[in-house]
Amino acid sequence: EPEVTQTPSHQVTQMGQEVILRCVPISNHLYFYWYRQILGQKVEFLVSFYNNEISEKSEIFDDQFSVERPDGSNFTLKIRSTKLEDSAMYFCASSEAARTQYFGPGTRLTVL
Amino acid sequence: RKEVEQDPGPFNVPEGATVAFNCTYSNSASQSFFWYRQDCRKEPKLLMSVYSSGNEDGRFTAQLNRASQYISLLIRDSKLSDSATYLCVVLQAGGSYIPTFGRGTSLIVHP
Numbered sequence A: 001e002p003e004v005t006q007t008p009s010h011q012v013t014q015m016g017q018e019v020i021l022r023c024v025p026i027s028n029h030l031y032f033y034w035y036r037q038i039l040g041q042k043v044e045f046l047v048s049f050y051n052n053e054i055s056e057k058s059e060i061f062d063d064q065f066s067v068e069r070p071d072g073s074n075f076t077l078k079i080r081s082t083k084l085e086d087s088a089m090y091f092c093a094s095s096e097a098a099r100t101q102y103f104g105p106g107t108r109l110t111v112l
Numbered sequence B: 001r002k003e004v005e006q007d008p009g010p011f012n013v014p015e016g017a018t019v020a021f022n023c024t025y026s027n028s029a030s031q032s033f034f035w036y037r038q039d040c041r042k043e044p045k046l047l048m049s050v051y052s053s054g055n056e057d058g059r060f061t062a063q064l065n066r067a068s069q070y071i072s073l074l075i076r077d078s079k080l081s082d083s084a085t086y087l088c089v090v091l092q093a094g095g096s097y098i099p100t101f102g103r104g105t106s107l108i109v110h111p
Helices: none
Strands: A005-007 A010-013 A019-024 A031-037 A044-050 A053-057 A065-068 A075-079 A088-095 A107-111 B004-006 B011-014 B019-025 B032-038 B044-050 B055-057 B060-065 B070-075 B084-092 B098-101 B105-110
Touching: A005 A088, A010 A019, A019 A031, A019 A088, A019 A107, A044 A065, A044 A075, A044 B098, A075 A088, B004 B084, B011 B019, B019 B084, B019 B105, B032 B060, B032 B070, B044 B055, B044 B060, B044 B084, B070 B084
Parallel strands: A010 A107, B011 B105
Antiparallel strands: A005 A019, A019 A075, A031 A044, A031 A088, A044 A053, A065 A075, A088 A107, B004 B019, B019 B070, B032 B044, B032 B084, B055 B060, B060 B070, B084 B098, B084 B105
8 A cells, every 4th residue: 555655754953953854755646745743732734735836834834944846756844944842743644636635654853 | 713622531441332522623614524543653544534424434433513513433342452542634625725633532442
């Protein structure tokens, strides 16, 4: 069964550093998403991406964040200058038709 | 503010019990509804979509009440492996259906 994959599984970084989280969505899916989940809290929508551009973003997704689909398979989330409060689990998801979403296993980001 | 509310629980039930969760949503323009399951420190996994007419998948039954703006999930004959957090997800109508997650309801099934 096809699945969404994410790398790395755990990323530790120093405050102020840039990080890039990587995702490979399911191959025939057209809609891509990033979410974050701070430990013990709910899953929060960050951004959706379709047809090589951002279609929706939340207020969390400020200028420190960017997304890119650099080739036909990868979908990345970049955080330019990490803050302590960026520590969270980051989930990528993909969808064939903008409704049912399938999630990757997540990247745990720890900012020290 | 458009919210999705769930009772966090935990619901602590014996094996074989029937348990039900509700989820309320505030945006009457919400389009689609889902139940996801999330195990500790894992990704959410789709359990089932929720249709207006209600739908059943094995031991799981989902219902939607648009008038009262809630959805429900019923689990019959609970198994130990059903222990997880159940997330209610509502898609708001927007350019690409913005999803809003509830905080989840924790279920613990004990022997």
